[in-house]
Amino acid sequence: xxxxxxxxxxxxxxxxxxxxxxxxxxxxxxxxxxxxxxxxxxxxxxxxxxxxxxxxxxxxxxxxxxxxxxxxxxxxxxxxxxxxxxxxxxxxxxxxxxxxxxxxxxxxxxxxxxxxxxxxxxxxxxxxxxxxxxxxxxxxxxxxxxxxxxxxxxxxxxxxxxxxxxxxxxxxxxxxxxxxxxxxxxxxxxxxxxxxxxxxxxxxxxxxxxxxxxxxxxxxxxxxxxxxxxxxxxxxxxxxxxxxxxxxxxxxxxxxxxxxxxxxxxxxxxxxxxxxxxxxxxxxxxxxxxxxxxxxxxxxxxxxxxxxxxxxxxxxxxxxxxxxxxxxxxxxxxxxxxxxxxxxxxxxxxxxxxxxxxxxxxxxxx
Numbered sequence: 400x401x402x403x404x405x406x407x408x409x410x411x412x413x414x415x416x417x418x419x420x421x422x423x424x425x426x427x428x429x430x431x432x433x434x435x436x437x438x439x440x441x442x443x444x445x446x447x448x449x450x451x452x453x454x455x456x457x458x459x460x461x462x463x464x465x466x467x468x469x470x471x472x473x474x475x476x477x478x479x480x481x482x483x484x485x486x487x488x489x490x491x492x493x494x495x496x497x498x499x500x501x502x503x504x505x506x507x508x509x510x511x512x513x514x515x516x517x518x519x520x521x522x523x524x525x526x527x528x529x530x531x532x533x534x535x536x537x538x539x540x541x542x543x544x545x546x547x548x549x550x551x552x553x554x555x556x557x558x559x560x561x562x563x564x565x566x567x568x569x570x571x572x573x574x575x576x577x578x579x580x581x582x583x584x585x586x587x588x589x590x591x592x593x594x595x596x597x598x599x600x601x602x603x604x605x606x607x608x609x610x611x612x613x614x615x616x617x618x619x620x621x622x623x624x625x626x627x628x629x630x631x632x633x634x635x636x637x638x639x640x641x642x643x644x645x646x647x648x649x650x651x652x653x654x655x656x657x658x659x660x661x662x663x664x665x666x667x668x669x670x671x672x673x674x675x676x677x678x679x680x681x682x683x684x685x686x687x688x689x690x691x692x693x694x695x696x697x698x699x700x701x702x703x704x705x706x707x708x709x710x711x712x713x714x715x716x717x718x719x720x721x722x723x724x725x726x727x728x729x730x731x732x733x734x735x736x737x738x739x740x741x742x743x744x745x746x747x748x749x750x751x752x753x754x755x756x757x758x759x760x761x762x763x764x765x
Contacts (some may be wrong), residue, residue, distance in 0.1 A: 403602045405609060407538040409616045410545040412593055413677055414539055416620050418672035419497055419591045425627045427726060439582030444621035447590025448584065452476030455610035458600035462607070467690045468599040473748045476572050480708070482741070487684065489737045494680040496725060498522050499712040501673055508537050520709045521678060527705040529588055531677040534602055537678060548668050556626045563629060585726075588734030590617060590734045597742065598683040620751055680715045682709070684690045718727045 403411075415569060428436040461469045466486065471479030502518045529537055572579070593613050600606050689697040 402535045403538040403599075403604065405603060405605050405612055405717075407542050408596075408603050408609065410541050411538065411599075411679065412540060412547075412595065412613065412616050413620055414622075414672050415595060415676050416547065416592045417623050418669065419500060420586070420620075420624060420627075424586055424589060424624065426441050428586055428706055430580045431585055432578045433574060435572060435579050436582060437439045437585060438571075438579045438624055440621055440624045440628060442583035443590045444581065444585045444617055444624075446587055447593075447617050450587075450742075451609055451613045452531075453739065453746055454591075454596050454612050454742050457742050457749065458596045459607055459610060460746075460749045461600070463601050465599065465601045465686075465690075468601075470745075473745055473752070479505070480691075486737065487641055487687055487691075489733075490680055490684050490687075492733075494532040494677055494684070494708060495712050495715060496730075497673060497677055499715070501670070502675075502712055504651065506668075508680065515662050515713050516709065517646070517667070519712050522674060523705040523708040525674060526677045526681045527701045527706075530682045534599070534682060536651055537675075537682065541675065544671070548672065551668055552623070553626075557630065563688040568761065584731050586731075588730050588738065590620070591738030593617070594738045594742070595679060598687065599679075619639055677708075725755050 425436070432439045434616075458465075467483045469481045473479065474482060498519055501522055505518050506515055567653065596603075596613065598611065600609075603609060604681050668704050681701075684704065685697050685700050688694070690701050694700075
C-alpha cells in the first residue's frame, strides 16, 4: 500500500542515518583520520551516493513490491528465502547495536544508577507501540518533527562557533591520504543505510523519482556530519579521538545568556531520533516476518520482538567498549556486504532478466 510521500521517506532516511552517526561517528573517524576527519566524511558521501543510487535503482525496478517479495523472483525459492533470512539477521544485529548505544549513553552520561534493563524495556516498548500504530503514523510524526529538530541542531552548532580554533584543522593531510581512506571505510556503513528503501519502497507513492532524491539526501547528511566534525575545532584531534561522546561534551560548553546545560536539549532530540530509528528497523523486521510466514496480522510479532530486544542488548553488549569495537572493526565490512555487494548483484540480475531474457516486473501492489 502506497501510504507515504517521497518527502516523508527522505525525512525518514535523513533521521535514520544521522541519529546514530551524530554521537559515535566523530570519535571513530577522528581516531583514524585525525584532523582530516572531514575529508573522510566527504569521501564516504561520494561512495555513499553510488551505494544509495544502486539501492534506489533496484527498488525502482519492482514498483509496489519490497525485497522479501521479489527475492524469490530473482534468486529462486531457496536462495531467495536464504537471502531474506540473512537480511533479517542483519537488521536484528543493527537494532541490537542501536539499543545498546542508547542504553550505554543514557546510563553513562545521565542516569548512572538506573538498571540498564529499564532503558531497553522502555525503548523496546515505545518502538513496539509505534509499529502497532503503522507506517503512516510514523511518517507523519517524522514530517512534523523534522524541521524543528534540524533547526535546533543547527542553532546549537552555531553557538559553539565562537569556541572553534581553525588552526586545529591544519595542516591538511599531515599523515597522508591513507588515514583519510581508513576513516572513510569505517564510516561508509552509515552512508549506505539507504538500504531501508528496499524494505519500504512499496509504501512510497512515487518510487520512480526516489533515486535522485536519495542522493541529495546523502549530501545533506554529509553536511550534518561535517558539522559534527567541528569537535576537532573545540577539543583538538587528539582529545576528540578519546572522548567517547564528543557531541555531548561540545554542547556542554555552550552558554546561552548565562544558561548552561543545553546538553539536555540535544539529548532529548537525539534520543527521540534514535528511538525513531529503532521504530523503523522494528517495523521492517515485523513486515518481513509477516511476508516470510504469510501471517495476515503483522502485530502478531510485536510483543515477542519487544521482549527479545529488551533482553539481548543487555547480555550481548554489556560494555560500551563492545559496541565501539563492533562499529570500528566488524561493522564496515559487514555493512558493505548487505548495503552494496548484495544489492549490486540483485540489480545485475534484474538487468539481465529484463534486457537479455525479456522478463518484465509488473507492479505488485496499489
